Amino acid sequence: MSVRDSRDSNGSIRIASSGHAAFAATMIGLGVMGFVTRNFSQIWQPVPKWVPGRTALVFLCALISLGTGIGLLWRRWALVASRVLLIALLIWLLVLRLPNLFYEHPLVLVAWTFGATAVMGAGAWVLYVWFAHEGDPAHPGFLADAMGLRIARTLYGVSLIPFGLAHFMYLDATTVLIPKWLPGHAAWAYFTGAAFIAAGLAVAVGVLGSLAAALSTLQMGLFTLIVWVPRMVAGTVTDF
Secondary structure, three states: OOOOOEOOOOOOEOEOOHHHHHHHHHHHHHHHHHHHHOOOOOOOOOOOOOOOOHHHHHHHHHHHHHHHHHHOOEOOOHHHHHHHHHHHHHHHHHHHHOOHHHHOOOHHHHHHHHHHHHHHHHHHHHHHHHHHHHHOOOOOOOOOOHHHHHHHHHHHHHHHHHHHHHHHHOHHHHHOOOOOOOOOHHHHHHHHHHHHHHHHHHHHHOOOHHHHHHHHHHHHHHHHHHHHHHHHHHOOOOOO
């Protein structure tokens, strides 16, 4: 992946790559969405009813999303922003996602919600490793070493697999999301599901992992443009 460094006259704005910019923009968008809708955005949902202080938590999650998204674009704050986002998402995974894998059903949908948060956590983790090594290559710090990067990549790969499985197990729910102007809805559902599974396995085991990660990111980006943006404009996006 090519790295481009853009900055203002004071050297403050930091855009390391197109992926970095897209991730930051996504977090900013999710933060704005949280404040506007006064509800949890997709990476934080679903939130169990037993969680206290839901209203305050909604705005806290929106603030974390918006604040870290902006912070990721500033050289001075990028490391802090990536660390805060990583810690927040890891806590969310361990407290509100991981326990559900053992007692909630159906397992594929539970794993899907885990993955939806985990892929963002993996992205934040990679950025944290990146910025930590920029700041102090000799002593990047806890979770920013080579082992941390391997865990982040594995987390990303494993989290893609339930995305793919859900395409096969919930075909009707998948095909209804495909725009009507695309022919062969079932074929597209099977193809994209298989692509998620193949990419997840490739990234997790480290075989053509970079290519698989790039293609899976492209696929999710196309989903956003073709499926979710039109549904958001039409006001037909539903919560989990």
